[in-house]
Amino acid sequence: MTPLLFDRQHELGLITAAMEGAERGAGSLVVVTGGIGNGKTALLRALPAAAERRGIQVVTASGALLERDFPLGVVSQLLDPLLPGMPADPPGDPNGPELHGELLSLVAERSARTPLLMLVDDLQWADAPSLRWLGRLAKRLGALHVAVVATVREGDPGADEPRVYDITDRAAHVLRPGPLSPASTAALVADRFGRVGDPAYVAACHEATGGNPMFLTATLAALAGTGEPVAARAHTVREPGLASLRERLAVALRSQPAPVRELAKALAVLDETADPELAGRLAGLDGTGRDEAARGLRRLGLLADGPGLRFAHRAVRDAVEESMTPAEQEDIHVYAALLLHSGGHPAELAATQLLAATSCHDTWAVEVLRAAATAAVRRGAPRDAARYLRRALLGSAPGGPDRATLLVELAAVERAFDPQAAMRHLSQALLLLPTAAQRALAAARIPPALLGGCPAPVVDAVVKLAAELGDPAALRGTERQMALRMEARARHVAVAGPEELVLCADRLRSLGPVPRLDTAAERELVTVLLHGATLTQRMTAAEIAPLANRVLQYEPAAPGHVHTALPLLAHVLVAADSVEAVGPWLETARERARRENATVPHATISLELAHVLLAQGRLEEARARAEEALDLGIADWATLQAMTAVVLVALQTRDAELARRLLSHRREGDGHGYRPSSLQLIRGSNAAARGDLPTALEYFLDWGRAAERADWCNPAVFPWRSWAAGLHYRLGRPDHAHDLVDEEYERAVAWGTPVAIGRAQRVKGAVTEGERGIELLRESAATLDRSVNAMERARTALLLGRRLQAAGRPAEAEVRLRQARDQALACGAPWIVERARRELHTMASGHTSLAVEALTPTERRVAGLAAHGAANKDIAEQLDVSSRAVEKHLTRAYRKLGVTGRAELAALAHLLPGPA
Numbered sequence: 001m002t003p004l005l006f007d008r009q010h011e012l013g014l015i016t017a018a019m020e021g022a023e024r025g026a027g028s029l030v031v032v033t034g035g036i037g038n039g040k041t042a043l044l045r046a047l048p049a050a051a052e053r054r055g056i057q058v059v060t061a062s063g064a065l066l067e068r069d070f071p072l073g074v075v076s077q078l079l080d081p082l083l084p085g086m087p088a089d090p091p092g093d094p095n096g097p098e099l100h101g102e103l104l105s106l107v108a109e110r111s112a113r114t115p116l117l118m119l120v121d122d123l124q125w126a127d128a129p130s131l132r133w134l135g136r137l138a139k140r141l142g143a144l145h146v147a148v149v150a151t152v153r154e155g156d157p158g159a160d161e162p163r164v165y166d167i168t169d170r171a172a173h174v175l176r177p178g179p180l181s182p183a184s185t186a187a188l189v190a191d192r193f194g195r196v197g198d199p200a201y202v203a204a205c206h207e208a209t210g211g212n213p214m215f216l217t218a219t220l221a222a223l224a225g226t227g228e229p230v231a232a233r234a235h236t237v238r239e240p241g242l243a244s245l246r247e248r249l250a251v252a253l254r255s256q257p258a259p260v261r262e263l264a265k266a267l268a269v270l271d272e273t274a275d276p277e278l279a280g281r282l283a284g285l286d287g288t289g290r291d292e293a294a295r296g297l298r299r300l301g302l303l304a305d306g307p308g309l310r311f312a313h314r315a316v317r318d319a320v321e322e323s324m325t326p327a328e329q330e331d332i333h334v335y336a337a338l339l340l341h342s343g344g345h346p347a348e349l350a351a352t353q354l355l356a357a358t359s360c361h362d363t364w365a366v367e368v369l370r371a372a373a374t375a376a377v378r379r380g381a382p383r384d385a386a387r388y389l390r391r392a393l394l395g396s397a398p399g400g401p402d403r404a405t406l407l408v409e410l411a412a413v414e415r416a417f418d419p420q421a422a423m424r425h426l427s428q429a430l431l432l433l434p435t436a437a438q439r440a441l442a443a444a445r446i447p448p449a450l451l452g453g454c455p456a457p458v459v460d461a462v463v464k465l466a467a468e469l470g471d472p473a474a475l476r477g478t479e480r481q482m483a484l485r486m487e488a489r490a491r492h493v494a495v496a497g498p499e500e501l502v503l504c505a506d507r508l509r510s511l512g513p514v515p516r517l518d519t520a521a522e523r524e525l526v527t528v529l530l531h532g533a534t535l536t537q538r539m540t541a542a543e544i545a546p547l548a549n550r551v552l553q554y555e556p557a558a559p560g561h562v563h564t565a566l567p568l569l570a571h572v573l574v575a576a577d578s579v580e581a582v583g584p585w586l587e588t589a590r591e592r593a594r595r596e597n598a599t600v601p602h603a604t605i606s607l608e609l610a611h612v613l614l615a616q617g618r619l620e621e622a623r624a625r626a627e628e629a630l631d632l633g634i635a636d637w638a639t640l641q642a643m644t645a646v647v648l649v650a651l652q653t654r655d656a657e658l659a660r661r662l663l664s665h666r667r668e669g670d671g672h673g674y675r676p677s678s679l680q681l682i683r684g685s686n687a688a689a690r691g692d693l694p695t696a697l698e699y700f701l702d703w704g705r706a707a708e709r710a711d712w713c714n715p716a717v718f719p720w721r722s723w724a725a726g727l728h729y730r731l732g733r734p735d736h737a738h739d740l741v742d743e744e745y746e747r748a749v750a751w752g753t754p755v756a757i758g759r760a761q762r763v764k765g766a767v768t769e770g771e772r773g774i775e776l777l778r779e780s781a782a783t784l785d786r787s788v789n790a791m792e793r794a795r796t797a798l799l800l801g802r803r804l805q806a807a808g809r810p811a812e813a814e815v816r817l818r819q820a821r822d823q824a825l826a827c828g829a830p831w832i833v834e835r836a837r838r839e840l841h842t843m844a845s846g847h848t849s850l851a852v853e854a855l856t857p858t859e860r861r862v863a864g865l866a867a868h869g870a871a872n873k874d875i876a877e878q879l880d881v882s883s884r885a886v887e888k889h890l891t892r893a894y895r896k897l898g899v900t901g902r903a904e905l906a907a908l909a910h911l912l913p914g915p916a
Helices: 009-024 040-045 047-053 072-079 097-113 128-143 162-168 180-194 197-207 212-225 240-256 258-273 276-283 286-300 313-324 327-341 347-355 363-378 382-394 401-414 417-432 434-442 454-469 477-493 498-510 521-538 541-554 559-563 569-576 580-597 599-615 621-633 641-653 658-667 679-690 693-709 719-731 735-751 754-766 770-784 788-808 810-827 831-852 857-867 872-879 885-897 901-910
Strands: 026-036 057-062 117-119 148-152 173-175
Touching: 009 026, 009 040, 009 047, 009 117, 009 148, 009 173, 026 040, 026 128, 026 162, 040 047, 040 117, 040 148, 047 057, 072 097, 072 117, 072 128, 097 117, 097 128, 117 327, 117 831, 128 148, 148 162, 173 901, 180 197, 180 212, 180 770, 197 212, 212 240, 240 258, 240 313, 240 477, 258 276, 258 286, 258 313, 258 327, 276 286, 276 498, 286 857, 327 347, 347 363, 347 382, 363 401, 382 541, 382 754, 401 417, 401 434, 417 434, 434 454, 434 477, 434 559, 454 477, 477 498, 477 521, 498 521, 521 541, 521 569, 541 569, 541 754, 559 580, 559 599, 569 580, 569 599, 569 872, 580 599, 599 621, 599 641, 621 641, 621 658, 641 658, 641 679, 679 693, 679 719, 693 719, 719 754, 754 788, 754 831, 770 788, 788 810, 788 831, 810 831, 810 901, 831 885, 857 872, 857 901, 872 885, 885 901
Parallel strands: 026 148, 026 173, 057 117, 117 148
Antiparallel strands: none
């Protein structure tokens, strides 16, 4: 039995009883009715085989909407098998009693010899003469060897005609097949895909189709080519395979009265948000008309069971939408938006309707779209908000302050996911706003870090605006705040040339020993000035760090800080070696950005975190945050200066893949103006890794020259002199190396942070031979002990350990090398770990034999078994001692041999006894 008939045993039983009655000469009529697609036709198609097994002759006919004008068309289909060659248009009056009587006599005569089963599908579409004849047949069935089974589609206008009622009222049984059960749905899924369906998918199919056989089979047929899909697709599928279903539904709707069609259109437009009253108003119906139209749709099987007005399947909505002309769709969407707006519904519901109607430019529509954008931002959907505002722009005049206001609002939303579009729209708004105050409000939306990547006219406009607003000290209120913000942006971009940067420290000092930080604008300006003073090294870290931390204390840990100058604060605090507070602050902001689905803030904060983690020597975590920022697309819009953290992570972690991703995203010189391109450093690092030292040196020196021209003097930001000095030394140019590193050391001391000084001391020690070099490395280690940067400590410990070993001081060398290994393991620097282990192994090979001889026989035996891979439990059993005793012997052996565990012990296996 086909799965479509699994829930049809009751109907099949009654029809079988009707066939048995026909065999006895007591014929009857069975009517199968219900809405579209409930399985009436499938039930009819299952009957011929059963009838033929009983020796009953089967004749069939089907009504068709377009063939209702052919007299006796259905009767001809039924009787043609009984009278081969019967003309399609029998002679005589098709409604006359003579012809009808002859045909009835024919049926009586033939059925007396062989019982008949007459199957009539879509009785509601039969022609009028056929309906009259079938009505007369129905009156005589009780004395005939004839069973008639006819299907009638409820809800179709033809089903309510008196001639159809005249037939169905004489039915012995009126059957109304229900929806398929979940079990039958599962069987149908298994039949379609050739395997048992996932329960979640089966449940979704049943829910999406309501168990309606037509909807279910059409949906499965559309999805069959893709294998068994995920459950959610059953709700939304609109593959070409459903086209025939949509056409069938459209035909059924076209035959409905106008109120039914209008209500269907209203429901399609309102989607699942419709309440009955609103749908009725949109359809132009009063309460009574709405309820009558809803009954028509429900009888037709197009509405789902249960409260409310909801289509039984997505294909119904699609069919309704496709039946409307573009003009109809435009008008009904606008009217729906107006009804939703005037009825006090949420603004986003009305805005969704306006998105589908591009012709409405009324003032009320623009206000609805702006209100919807505000609501979308509040629920963390900036992309939806942008769609509403872009639609609002369609209804605004091509110029003027109203359009500029919309552009500014749109840019404020787009900053969360598309900064480039935001910058374009802010640029357009600046040209349309009439007053300096209005332009300042728009320009304040441009983050200082992105201003350098804007077109030159935009940058010029911001600088002129800062000059036009005047000295903030002479202003009050909002005007002062705008002037402060414009000054911050103008000073950060330094369009007049790099010499502007050196004035930041003087401007910061002019604000007094304790600058005001009460407003966001004041904090923005102070942050920009701190950044400039840090780059130019016109102030010390001791002056910078307290003020930078004060700014941080005034700012909430929110994602929105990325749209201000605040991201520069992380750079300042990293350079000042003061990152204790900013790390947790950024973690909180990042989590909020993630929850709010704000891509750009999330990516920017990840970059800030990468910089802070790198400054703490937490390389693995820094790399993860940098990769996260790249995965979020930050390279598509951020300036090179804003991506400093990724460059530093790639350099410090020696991550070739991260470097490749950076170079693939950016062209040389792209977006940095007169500033040095950090990609030069990446290229220099890559050249050094290839062993091309002259090329690497030229890249670093070229970058350094550009940095000097830009007044980027601080070695705590980019220690390029240290990198170049190391390359000079390896190329056999110690004098050049000393000149560069001496200058870096002098600047590091002037800046005053342990990490900058300790790094310069290490490089000085590296290029200085003899005892003085070792002393400098000891000074570097002592200095870096005061820093949080574990990686810098590990690098100094490694270099000092190697130099001590070369100087014949193995005991101290071993201590330093072990420090390097442990610290590098903690911070995620595998190349330092490997070098330290190699040095330790080399040292061990020189004195290990003596150390092995110092072991007691038991210690040597236990260590030998462990070195050859035996577990403590196995050693204890073999030597007949306790596991605790094995642990004690191993601990003493480790100490004597100078190893930390089994991994290092295994390297000495050749010197120790193996298994017996």
